[in-house]
Amino acid sequence: MATTDNSFNGMTEHCEECNLDTLHEVNVQIRTESLKKENAQFSREPYRVTECQRCGTRSSQRMNNA
Numbered sequence: 001m002a003t004t005d006n007s008f009n010g011m012t013e014h015c016e017e018c019n020l021d022t023l024h025e026v027n028v029q030i031r032t033e034s035l036k037k038e039n040a041q042f043s044r045e046p047y048r049v050t051e052c053q054r055c056g057t058r059s060s061q062r063m064n065n066a
């Protein structure tokens, strides 16, 4: 069985720009949000970032919706 552990992390998702279901690269980024010092406890937020491999459009979505 082939393993995909270190290979391209792709998913087929709908792209608004292409108006198609296209291959997207999916990554999770931890973004440091340091604009507001009083909210230091919320300073690191995980975002799910997808990039359309057809048109290059990126979109990011905060994973903590609480």
Ligand SMILES: [Zn+2]
Residues within 6 Å of the ligand: 015, 016, 017, 018, 019, 022, 052, 053, 054, 055, 056, 057
């Ligand atoms: Zn696209």
